[in-house]
Amino acid sequence: MHYLDHAATTPIVPEAKAALLAFLDGDFGNPASVHAYGRAARRGVEDAREQVAAAIGASPAEITFTAGGTEADNLAIKGVGTKLGGNGNHVVTSAFEHHAVLHSVEHLQDGGFQVTVVEVGSDGLVDPRRIGDAVRRDTILVSVMAVNNEIGTVQDMAAIVAAAKDANRSTLVHSDAVQALGNIPVDVHRLGVDLASFSAHKLGGAKGVGALFVRSGVPVAAQLHGGGHERGLRSGTLNTPGVAAFGAAAEVAAEEVHAKSERLLKLRDRLLEGVRAAVPDVVVNGTLDARVPGNLNVSFPGASGETLLLLLDAAGIACSSGSACQSGALDPSHVLLAIGLPPRLADASIRFSLGRASSEEDVRAVLDALPEAVERARKAA
Amino acid sequence: MHYLDHAATTPIVPEAKAALLAFLDGDFGNPASVHAYGRAARRGVEDAREQVAAAIGASPAEITFTAGGTEADNLAIKGVGTKLGGNGNHVVTSAFEHHAVLHSVEHLQDGGFQVTVVEVGSDGLVDPRRIGDAVRRDTILVSVMAVNNEIGTVQDMAAIVAAAKDANRSTLVHSDAVQALGNIPVDVHRLGVDLASFSAHKLGGAKGVGALFVRSGVPVAAQLHGGGHERGLRSGTLNTPGVAAFGAAAEVAAEEVHAKSERLLKLRDRLLEGVRAAVPDVVVNGTLDARVPGNLNVSFPGASGETLLLLLDAAGIACSSGSACQSGALDPSHVLLAIGLPPRLADASIRFSLGRASSEEDVRAVLDALPEAVERARKAA
Numbered sequence: 001m002h003y004l005d006h007a008a009t010t011p012i013v014p015e016a017k018a019a020l021l022a023f024l025d026g027d028f029g030n031p032a033s034v035h036a037y038g039r040a041a042r043r044g045v046e047d048a049r050e051q052v053a054a055a056i057g058a059s060p061a062e063i064t065f066t067a068g069g070t071e072a073d074n075l076a077i078k079g080v081g082t083k084l085g086g087n088g089n090h091v092v093t094s095a096f097e098h099h100a101v102l103h104s105v106e107h108l109q110d111g112g113f114q115v116t117v118v119e120v121g122s123d124g125l126v127d128p129r130r131i132g133d134a135v136r137r138d139t140i141l142v143s144v145m146a147v148n149n150e151i152g153t154v155q156d157m158a159a160i161v162a163a164a165k166d167a168n169r170s171t172l173v174h175s176d177a178v179q180a181l182g183n184i185p186v187d188v189h190r191l192g193v194d195l196a197s198f199s200a201h202k203l204g205g206a207k208g209v210g211a212l213f214v215r216s217g218v219p220v221a222a223q224l225h226g227g228g229h230e231r232g233l234r235s236g237t238l239n240t241p242g243v244a245a246f247g248a249a250a251e252v253a254a255e256e257v258h259a260k261s262e263r264l265l266k267l268r269d270r271l272l273e274g275v276r277a278a279v280p281d282v283v284v285n286g287t288l289d290a291r292v293p294g295n296l297n298v299s300f301p302g303a304s305g306e307t308l309l310l311l312l313d314a315a316g317i318a319c320s321s322g323s324a325c326q327s328g329a330l331d332p333s334h335v336l337l338a339i340g341l342p343p344r345l346a347d348a349s350i351r352f353s354l355g356r357a358s359s360e361e362d363v364r365a366v367l368d369a370l371p372e373a374v375e376r377a378r379k380a381a
Numbered sequence: 382m383h384y385l386d387h388a389a390t391t392p393i394v395p396e397a398k399a400a401l402l403a404f405l406d407g408d409f410g411n412p413a414s415v416h417a418y419g420r421a422a423r424r425g426v427e428d429a430r431e432q433v434a435a436a437i438g439a440s441p442a443e444i445t446f447t448a449g450g451t452e453a454d455n456l457a458i459k460g461v462g463t464k465l466g467g468n469g470n471h472v473v474t475s476a477f478e479h480h481a482v483l484h485s486v487e488h489l490q491d492g493g494f495q496v497t498v499v500e501v502g503s504d505g506l507v508d509p510r511r512i513g514d515a516v517r518r519d520t521i522l523v524s525v526m527a528v529n530n531e532i533g534t535v536q537d538m539a540a541i542v543a544a545a546k547d548a549n550r551s552t553l554v555h556s557d558a559v560q561a562l563g564n565i566p567v568d569v570h571r572l573g574v575d576l577a578s579f580s581a582h583k584l585g586g587a588k589g590v591g592a593l594f595v596r597s598g599v600p601v602a603a604q605l606h607g608g609g610h611e612r613g614l615r616s617g618t619l620n621t622p623g624v625a626a627f628g629a630a631a632e633v634a635a636e637e638v639h640a641k642s643e644r645l646l647k648l649r650d651r652l653l654e655g656v657r658a659a660v661p662d663v664v665v666n667g668t669l670d671a672r673v674p675g676n677l678n679v680s681f682p683g684a685s686g687e688t689l690l691l692l693l694d695a696a697g698i699a700c701s702s703g704s705a706c707q708s709g710a711l712d713p714s715h716v717l718l719a720i721g722l723p724p725r726l727a728d729a730s731i732r733f734s735l736g737r738a739s740s741e742e743d744v745r746a747v748l749d750a751l752p753e754a755v756e757r758a759r760k761a762a
Contacts, residue, residue: 003418009411009618017406024587025398030390034690035699037384067448067589070607070617100607100616107606201618206405208448208589208620223604225488226451226481235481236451237390237582239589239623309415318416 002362004319006202006294006355007149007179012245013204013356015252019048020206020245031238032229041240048247052211055250056177056196057187064212064230065243069178069199071223072212073100073143075234076174076195079220080141081108087170088138089113092131094145095338096120098176100197101143102334114138122340124153124286132163139164139171146186146196147179150335150351151286152295154184161192172218178202178210182253183292184261194218198250200242204356205249209242256356264293264354267363271296271352274367279374285336285349294354299336299345303377308350311376315369320351383743385700387583387675387736388530388560394585394737396633397626400429401587404622412619413610422621429628433592436631437558437577438568445593445611446624450559450580452604453593454481454524456615457555457576460601461522462489468551469519471495475507475526476719479557481578482524483715495519503721505534505667513544520545520552527567527577528560531716531732532667533676535565542573553599559583559591563634564673565642575599579631581623585737586630590623637737645674645735648744652677652733655748660755666717666730675735680717680726684758689731692757696750701732 003011012020023044029037031045049060066072081091093105095117109115116134120126126144135142142164147154161173174195180186182203188196195218200209214220214233226235275282275298285297300308305321312319336346352366384392393401404425410418412426430441447453462472474486476498490496497515501507507525516523523545528535542554555576561567563584569577576599581590595601595614607616656663656679666678681689686702693700717727733747 001417005411005414005416005418008414008419009409011409012406020405024401025393028390028392029699030386030582030588033386033389033699033701034687035386035694035701036382037386037699038389067452067620068617070605071448073607074605098607099609103606103616199618201411206620206622207411207618208623224452224455225484226454226479228480235484236449237580237588239448239587241587242589242620242623306415313416318410318414318418320414320416 002317002365004317004352004354004358004362004366006358007351007353008320009201009207010204010355011357012206013249013252016205016245016249019248020241023241023244031240032227044240044244045238048243051247052198052250055186055254056181056198056213057189058213059216062213062216064214064233065238066210066212066234067208067239068210069176069197069202070100072197072210073098073176074104075212075220075223076197077101077104077141077143078107078223080172080174080195081113082221083219084140088140090116090136090139092116092118092134092139092142094118094120094126096148096335097143097145098149098178101145101176105143120338124148124151124339125290126155126160128156128159128163131160132167135164135167135171137168139168141172141174143174143176145176147177147183147292148286148335149179150333151297151339152179152292153286154290154292157191157193179292181250182257183294185257188213200246200249203249203253205246206242209239209246211246260356261293264358267354267358267360268293268296271363271366274363275370278367278371283345285341286339294358296352298350299341299348300350300374300377301345301348302381303348303374304381305347305349307377307380308373311373312369315373317366317369320353321349383698383746385698385733385735385739385743385747387739388732388734389701390582390588391585391736392738393587393626394630394633397586397630400629401622401626404625412621413608425621425625426619429624432628432632433579436567436635437562437579437594438570439594440597443594443597445595445614446619447591447593447615448589448620449591450557450578450583451481453578453591454479454557455485456593456601456604457578458482458485458522458524459488459604461553461555461576462494463602464600465521469521471497471517471520473497473499473512473515473520473523475499475501477501477529477716478524478526479530479559482526482557486524501719505529505532505720506671507536507541509537509540509544512541513548516545516548516552518549520549522553522555524555524557526557528558528564528673529667529716530560531714532678532720533560533673534667535671535673538572538574560673562631563638564675566638569594581627581630584630584634586627587623590620590627592627641737642674645739648735648739648741649674649677652744652747655744656751659748659752664726666722667720675739677733679731680722680729681731681755681758682726682729683762684729684755685762686728686730688758688761689754692754693750696754698747698750701734702730
């Protein structure tokens with residue numbers, strides 16, 4: 001089997017697995033307990049908080065652990081909405097955000113907020129000027145993802161933050177950076193964002209853990225109520241093994257990002273070259289100029305992406321069509337529609353996403369199987 | 382070290398660890414993915430859903446996986462509040478609920494709901510008649526925990542449900558059953574509850590996973606918005622390894638509950654006997670007649686529970702004073718105050734909670750260390 005779906009989830013890296021196991025049945029205590037078992041677990045959590053903070057250029061007190069990227073997005077958007085609703089009730093986001101952002105924003109809208117959804121260019125980039133134009137006196141929050149999960153385009157977050165803050169000094173900026181960490185260098189303070197969401201299983205950690213970066217002093221209301229964990233911001237017993245694994249994975253991801261990028265870029269370009277040679281009318285979705293190295297999202301006119309996905313799967317190749325998080329839904333991808341693809345081409349899309357373990361053999365396997373798969377998918381359509 | 386804090390968290394059982402590892406780096410796919418990796422992960426999730434359902438007498442479609450007991454409580458209470466707020470805005474709960482319930486109910490109160498907090502008897506039991514008396518025409522929800530986390534008292538949930546439904550047929554009943562599963566047999570349909578919360582790490586599973594039982598047809602609004610996982614009720618990539626471990630742990634817990642109960646009851650009684658012999662003026666908090674077998678919550682008049690906890694910890698014994706989820710907070714336990722203990726005695730409390738791995742050696746170690754610890758704690762006070 002050849003796994004080319006790293007944007008959906010990644011295999012756990014050995015360092016993260018070791019950290020997870022150390023807290024799974026060795027130091028298994030509840031990190032809220034006072035006794036030795038609790039202290040050992042707490043140390044694991046705080047070490048991981050330092051590792052995650054270091055990986056994104058934050059300080060440990062700015063990291064709140066969650067159950068994943070979706071919860072981090074919900075906490076950021078609803079948490080700021082709850083806290084700052086009195087200051088203004090306008091929120092700005094983009095048309096191709098992850099559903100965790102779009103539906104959290106819709107939740108605010110149901111509660112009386114006004115929402116401006118900024119259009120995305122056909123290159124898959126959000127124009128900072130559009131953000132600046134959308135921000136008003138009553139805009140409390142802008143949310144734009146750092147890296148799109150389907151097409152891998154990398155936003156100029158620093159320019160987006162600058163445009164938002166130029167329009168309104170007190171507007172906060174959140175970024176879903178779930179697809180950024182591990183794929184590109186991330187420094188939240190250099191980007192200037194006030195809040196950023198991360199997910200461990202996208203970067204070699206385990207599923208069920210994420211984090212929200214909240215810049216010191218930024219007000220966020222808790223969305224999970226209970227024992228007051230995470231300084232009152234997120235109640236619930238911490239998933240110590242998962243948190244420890246996240247810390248280890250974040251450290252590895254930050255260390256390896258440059259070397260990995262270089263390697264994956266070459267593989268990705270070889271893949272693209274081969275795809276173009278095999279299917280000359282293939283369409284690349286989103287610019288290649290500002291894109292995470294491992295992503296290739298392409299449409300094969302006249303073929304159904306879903307059919308192609310199944311044919312490639314039968315040939316031992318795992319990739320994705322549309323967003324994995326939306327699987328089962330056969331609606332055309334809202335991301336591809338947002339960058340202006342006609343539904344016919346959006347439906348014909350396939351996402352290959354390479355990662356740490358990807359090899360030339362994986363690329364070769366795709367190129368071996370693709371011509372026949374595309375031909376069969378076109379005949380079936 | 383002797384671990385007598387199973388109500389805070391439990392070591393993972395071998396069956397659960399094996400299930401977790403199988404989905405950690407073997408079948409590591411995203412369960413929402415269409416390809417073979419995704420299908421294998423999805424099978425793991427659905428097998429676990431069947432196991433958890435079977436362990437509590439529910440059907441698989443009635444199980445929604447969450448990140449833990451706290452999230453399940455939040456989802457039940459806010460989810461029903463959001464959905465049924467139009468039918469009435471009154472909620473009933475008890476004074477000694479877990480903070481995840483109490484603070485979720487307070488969140489509804491902040492949103493305009495009326496709340497009746499029913500008193501708890503000095504025996505640690507909620508009188509079903511009080512529930513019946515509190516339920517009104519506009520009561521949409523009653524939430525009473527099946528087993529108290531600090532004193533281990535077991536509520537007569539069937540009678541509580543009957544009293545609530547007799548007063549108002551359309552009132553829904555939720556129960557935080559986090560401390561029930563694995564400690565007593567649980568059958569949600571026999572109890573008659575409409576919603577019930579569970580946590581994997583309290584019964585030999587891993588941290589970071591829980592479940593909400595929602596009886597078929599009961600309306601609940603999602604609290605985490607995003608990709609529409611869990612039939613739209615709880616978005617976010619499922620923690621497949623944790624979910625698989627939960628399934629295995631729930632199966633083991635249900636199988637072993639009778640034999641384990643019998644064994645732990647004997648150990649607990651031996652512990653109580655020894656404690657009474659060593660410290661004759663010890664006070665047992667809550668009735669012994671309706672209590673999970675492994676729980677012993679006692680107060681040592683004239684000693685600080687916190688000091689005792691630290692002295693026992695130094696002697697290699699892990700136990701708890703007040704709720705582990707509230708650790709760091711030195712306020713007297715709201716549970717012990719709710720059953721009528723004066724703050725002085727509430728502050729003097731220690732909870733021993735035995736579990737699957739507890740042995741006679743553990744009990745002996747406590748009894749060896751306790752007399753000196755109590756004496757020193759009393760002198761220090």
